[in-house]
Amino acid sequence: MNALIIEDEKLVALELTASIAEVDPGIKIVGTVGSVKTALRWFAENAEPDVIFADIQLADGISFTIFDKFKISCPIIFTTAYNEYAIQAFKVNGIDYLLKPVDWDELRQAIAKARALGKSQSKTAIDVQKLLDALNIPSALKPTYKEHFLGNARNSWIPVRVADIAYIVRDELNFMVTNSGERYILDYDTLDEIESLLNPNQFYRASRHCIVNINSVQSVKGLSNLKLVLALKTPNHQFSIDISRDKAPSFKKWLEQ
Known part of the structure; x- marks a missing residue:
């Protein structure tokens, strides 16, 4: 049985991984993601697991937004620090929960329930809106992304709208290039940091060195x-961007959104 862990605290994720291995050695952890954005990318590039262990409050939003975008059919076990009243909401549609710190007996029971659902093939789809309503969390709650960057050009700082960026490239320094061809230095250490500030519906990490805006793509050629x-x-x-064979399927999905 394959499992995905969605947890933004690395230590908690490691402890949960170890607990799962002790309780049920037959479960294989196929991935651990720590944010809404990385989870969305994971689901775009990988097959659905047999069970998901998901925290609720992540660094860039709530995990319900992940399941709102991807219609997941496998059992989901929420790990949460919500109080006892709020926890009752997770019984909607038979979704299980674990209160942090995770108790081994509760973990064992939750895994047994997930296995039973898998064997009966009666997978439970999430009703995200019911969960949001039960927890009194606005459905409009979404991660916030940058709308402007300050770019450095000839020792001057220029505000640039994110919508006007054609692509961002790493070449010793991070550069953003606008739709009109202007080139600015971005004062960030890594592309990973910049990527986390961009809306994944609009920007795609084409490679380790480049992020591209969907509105700047003229055409795509297959090799x-x-x-x-x-x-x-x-x-x-004149600037071309290569997409690897491994990333090609997820890029096509992103382009067709």
Whole structure:
């Protein structure tokens, strides 16, 4: 049985992984993700697991938003620090929960329930709106993303709208290039940090060194090795972006959203 852990505290994720291994050695942890954004990417690139262990409050939002975008059918066991009254909400649609710190007996019972659901093939779909209503959490609660960056050009700081960025590339420093071709230095240490500030519906991490805006893509060409090459709109048409064979399926899904 394959399991995914969604937890933004690394120590808690490690402890849960160890507890699962002790309680049920037959469970294989196929992934551990720590944010809404990384979880969305994981589901876009991987097959649905047999069970999910999900925290509720993540660094960039609530995990319900993940299940709102991807219609998950496998059992989900929530791990939460909510009080006893709020916990009752997780009995909607038979979804189980574990109160932190995780108790081994409760963990064992939750896993047994997930296995039973799998064997009966009566997978339970999440009614996200019911969960939000029961917890009195606004459905409009979404992660917030940057709307402007300060770019450095010739020792001057220029505010640039995120919507005007065609792509961001790492070349010793991080550079953002606008739809009109202007190039600015971004004062961030890594592309990972920049990526976490961008809306994943609008920006895609094409490679370790490049993030591209969906609105700047002119065309996509497939190669014989199953890789893709992106051509950007003028005036950035001379800059091409390669998409690896492994990332090609998730890129196509992103482009068709």
